[in-house]
Every structure is written in structure tokens, then in C-alpha cells.
Amino acid sequence: MSKPLLRRGTIVAAFGRHYEIELADGTLATGFPRGKKSPFAVGDEVELSADGQITGHAPRRSLLYRSDAYREKLIAANATQLLLVVATDPSFSDMLLSRALVAAEHQGLHTTIVLNKSDLAAALPAARKLLAPFVALGCRVVELSAKLDASPLLPLLAGECSVLVGQSGMGKSTLTNALVPGAAAPTRELSTALDSGKHTTTYARLYKLPSDTCPGGTLIDSPGLQEFGLKHLTPQEIEFGFAEFRPFLGQCRFRDCQHQAEPDCAIKAAVASGVIHQRRLDHFRQFISENRHGSH
Template sequence: MHGERRVKESGTIVAAHGRQYRVELASGELLNCFTRGKKSDVACGDRVEIARSGDGQGVIDAIAPRQSLLYRSNAFRQKLIAANVTQILIVVATEPSFSDELITRCLVAAESQDLAVRILLNKCDLEAPLASAQAQLAPFAQLGTPILPLSARQSVDTLRPLLEGHTSVLVGQSGMGKSTLTNALVPHAQAATREISEALDSGKHTTTHATLYRLNAETALIDSPGLQEFGLHHLSAEGIEQGFPEFRPHLGQCRFRNCRHEREPDCAILAALERGEIDPRRYAAFLRLRAETA
């Protein structure tokens, strides 16, 4: 007797929580799905093939080739953030204070995946800390990174057209207002996350998992959990150098081919730093990144 052949269906991961996933099928139907093995390397935004295993449930059988994968890593493990995104939106705020090194690391990660990137400066209605936040972002503005000042509590109209046609992922530290932004852009977001939390039994929702929301047929937004660190252990030394656009005119100009740009004589990067062409804080972040991945 032949075993019953299960029909494969295609869908998109719209929420990832541990080894449980919410999959949206082409019809719009939502299923709770699991992976077959213990190890899970599925990310929010992944396009997958599933086989139904029961009422409203399924098993993930395959992941389609990805256009991009944003993830962070340390020496021991990697943490997937989102797949198939085309734009990273780094959310910072006038308060609480933010880490410019985290921004640098996000930019290096974006560069490694060839993704568009934009910094959103939230809470701009708070005038007192605004100048300080803008000064902290000045080195990124000088590099040509687009910075959009806004207040998610007042209006997100300036942001909407910049999302069109993209699958964007919001990344940033906790407290920067990513969820407020999401709720302003996606009116049903709170209801949807509540529903996902109940379906995946993940309790109270404080963005402990990434969630994808569709704004229209061509546009999607992924809200991700707050980051306190962004390890890039998976990048090579060359990949890290290329992630700093201000280094590029000087790469290959050092006396030594394998120059680490630390104390070597006739180092083009150190000379550019001396001339004020490279921001000292960015250079210090580069050295820390290099040391981590050595």
C-alpha cells in the first residue's frame, strides 16, 4: 500500500518564536508550523515549503533560497534577525541615549548583505536632547547615510513613502520606540501580535520575536526584538574593512599588504585618521570589531 503523499504548500514566515513559526500561505491563511529537527535556522521573512500536519498546523520542509539574511553572531552562536529584507531601518531616539557603535555594526552588517539602510531619529518632539542626538549622528550623516527625524507619536507620514516596495526591518536598542513606530504604521499591529502570542503561546508581547506585517502587496515591515549587542563574528577582516566606506579610498595603499591598521608604519588608514578624514569613534569601533573576529 502506498503511503499518502502530503501536498506541499508555499508560504512566508511572518513570526518566529523559538522553534515555532507562524506561516502565511499565498491564500492568506495562517498556520502554526514547526521544523523537523531540533536545530532551527528559519528566520522571519523566509519563504518556505510546508506540509500540513493537522488542523491549522504544519511542518516546515524546505527554505527557499534567500535574497538576504540579517543576523548577528559571537564566537559560539548566531542569532537570525530577518530574511529577504531589502532595507534596514536603524531606530534611535533623542532619549534614552543610544550607542553609536551599535549603529556602526548595523551599517557593516547592511553593507555585507548589500542592503539599503536608513537611520530613523525618533522622539524629535523632545527638543532638549535633540541637538545632542544630532551631533552624535553627524559622522553617519557625513558618510551619506540618510537620517530621518520624526516623532512616532505625532506622525509617520514622512516615513511611509520610503517604505514603498521594500521589505524593511526595524532594528535598534530597547526603548527607542520601534513598537510605537510599528503601531503607527500598521494600525492592526497590536491585535496581530496579541493573536500571534496567543497562537504561539508566548505570553505577554514585548517583541520577544520578529514579526512581519504587510503594508500592501509590495511592501512589508518586520519589527525585531531590541538589541543590546550586534556581534559580527561571521565577517572576515576584509568584510569588516569594506563595511567602513571612509576606509575604501585608502585600502590597498598601506606599505604592508596584510596591514591591520593599528601601529604599522606607512598605514594609509592611520594617516587618514591623523588628517581627520576618519572619525576617531568609528576607527575605535573598527578596532573592536577586528579584535572580536580575529
């Protein structure tokens, strides 16, 4: 029997210039993109030629990515759920959360915020305060300590492809190791021992979650990030990413209201009455102005 020309599989690790692909029969193969670019992401279902070239990917259910003025940085393909990981200590950027939320809304992912390191109780109140605007808009927040017990997350993972996103040091890899027996994702302890620098995770990897606790669930651990540019989105798409704005859209006096200095702005009125958090409007304005002026 002749060998099929193309093999099919799922990208389970993305190293930039090459990829690790789990083939349909469960074996692993290395794949390379054709040109200079790396247009594939972990989670992509791809076709691989006999000589290891990735010839294409199946239509994606979603593509989570960020972008600056120059290029797009793919985070994960076909994810259904964004797990935004923050910690009590060190503190985190709430603006980064708003950025990731916009990208997730744009791709139809639902978002859960994981407040990790709840064992560091002294820092809990400040972290909760920073998260209040997200709770108010209906975002689910799960508090846990990945070091002690990650089980509060288990009920949310079955049947989902969840992607962990967050700043470095929030505990994404610790969480991965707690949820996936045998994952052996490198964590800060290891990188300190090896003195390999600040970011422990340098590439994204997809894991299968245990079928007894999370049937049909997969988990993607991704490198820590400090920036999350939204250059690829239009002002309308950015606005769509602010879910709590939606009931008020179309109610401003001006149809193209930017919710800045315009009179009779329904969004500003909602902020004044406490329905929308000022902080979220600040984030919105920041993203719109970056988008216009080309920073990030």
C-alpha cells in the first residue's frame, strides 16, 4: 500500500520556526512552515507533507492573537475559553485584562478570570478590588491557589479548549502542572535554578486534560506577556469587546460617538450613574487612541 502524501494532525507546541504536531495515530512529528513566516498556532489542525512541511490548516473556530504596529502574534487556534490568570502577588495589570477580553470577544471565546495565589491572603483584598469592574460586567472569577488546590477550576474545563493567558509569574505553568498530571511544565522554581531568565514558559503547549475529571477538555499554556496590542481591530470591534457598553450603544446623541468629549454620551452617563466603571471607559479610550496613533 502506498503511503498517503499528506498527514493530518494538531499542533501541540509552537516554537516559532517549527512546530510539534500530534498526528491522528497519536505519534509526534515536527513540522515547518513553508516561507519565512510562522502563520500557525498551537491548536491548529494542519496537513503535513512527507518532508515535514505544513501545507495548510483547517478552518479555525477561533484564533486568539495580539498585534503591534508591525506584526501579529498568534496565541492559540480553536480555543473556546480564555483563562486569564492573575495573582494576588505580584500584582497585575487590569488594562492587560481588558485588552485580552477584547481579543477574546472578537473571536467568540468566553472568558474566565483565575485569581491565583489565594493562599497569599494579605494581598487578596487589593486583587479583588482591581477585579471588581470585571465582576461587575459579568466576568466569572475563580479564586484558587494552584499550589494548594486547583480543583475549583475543574468543572469549567470539560469539553472546552481553554487557553491560559497572563503576565509572567502569575502561575500559569503551576496551574497547568496541577491540572495535567505529568505535564512537567517549567515553572519559576526551575528557571531560577537554571538561571534562565524572567519568562519561564517560552512557547505555547497544548495538553489533554484527564478524561475522568475534565472529559473532552484540553488546556493550552502560553508564554507570559506584558503587552497585548489590538492593532488588528477596528474601533467598532474594540467597542464590541466591552460587553457592558452594548446596552448603551446607539443611544449617544452622535451616531459615531467616541465617548470622549461629546455631549449626551450614553456611555458617560452610564459611568456617572455607576453602571459602567470609569476604569473600563479609561481602557476603552486608551485602546482607541493607540489604534489611531499606531502605538503598541
